[in-house]
Amino acid sequence: MNGWGRAHMSETQVIGDAIGAGLAARAFEPSAGEGDIGHTHESACLNCGTPLIGSHCHNCGQTAHVHRTLGAFFHDLLHGVFHFEGKVWRTIPMLALRPGKLTREYIDGRRASYVSPLALFLFSVFLLFAAINTTAGNAEFAEEDQAKVKAEASKGLAQAQQALPGLRQKRAVLKAKGEDTDVIDEEIESREKVIAVAGRMAGGKHIKSTGFSLLDNVIDEASANPNLAIYKMQSHAYKYSWVLIPISVPFLWLLFPFSRRLHLYDHTVFVTYSLCFMTLLSTLAMVLGALGASAISGFLMLTPPLHMYRQLRGTYSVSRFGGLWRTVALAIFAVIALVLFATAIAAETGAG
Secondary structure, three states: OHHHHHHHHHHHHHHHHHHHHHOOOOOOOOOOOOOOOOOOOOOOOOOOOOEEOOOOOOOOOEEEEOOOOOHHHHHHHHHHHHHHOOOHHHHHHHHHHHHHHHHHHHHHHHOOOOHHHHHHHOOOOHHHHHHHHHHHHOOOOHHHHHHHOOOOHHHHHHHHHHHHHHHHHHHHHHOOOOOOOOOHHHHHHHHHHHEEEEEEEHOOOOEEEEHHHHHHHHHHHHHOOHHHHHHHHHHHHHHHHHHHHHHHHHHOOOOOOOOOOOOHHHHHHHHHHHHHHHHHHHOOOOOOOOOOHHHHHHHOOOOOOHHHHHHHHHOOOOOOHHHHHHHHHHHHHHHHHHHHHHHHHHHHHHHH
């Protein structure tokens, strides 16, 4: 397929993803974009027949006015995709500048002015992957890049293979003297793993496995078709991005293990809004980098710890010291959560 065809398919996919993300987010914000254009005016609910008082049925919750024109249908669709009513313009500034207050207000039930955390998360993930497709396209390895990777792997393989006989001989001498061989055993094991991985990357099918079936599958697939492996990683990360929420919540709970006033729901709202901010920040940094503002892009990536600190203090009303040590712990937990997520995606990619 030529370059124009791939670009055309990419743009079509982005538009489809936009509509899909908008409809998914709208499922969590069902009242967004309800205007009077093309709507009927009823005295009784069309769903259950209850006499109407106000803009919604007090019995089943359906909106009082339903549209029956094609123009009104697309009006609602565009609202769902691009507007989230006016809530998004109140939510994002609060998320960026006063994340603790936003999280606490949502937990406490003051929600009418804000986009729900899950709806905002779906939308922010869509923006991130749309930015990836727009600024970088589908990552691909050219044939010359693949050749370089295999050449480097071959070089590492040769070095490890040359060092291994000497290490084994040294171990035999130590064992004959009755001395401890634990250190050299670890070095030998490390060299053997390097040989296994480098051998597979260099195309050496005769090399034994690494001992980890998941790693072996990922290496085999990446070696055979790097472009397909990268594409599958991108698509699986997009589809399963929500997994970051349940992965992260238990780590946040560990920061308040004996608190009776806090519940898993509180931590889930915190985590989801925090992931929204980090995703939107990554999107902005990516766009700025593509526009040549790399310095600003790099500076933005220094803000997550400050955001975590402000959100922790505002949400949980902890002291400065409590906020500081929890920010450090949360940053470490965030790295662990990302590693677990990447491992899960690799497992799913290998299985697929």
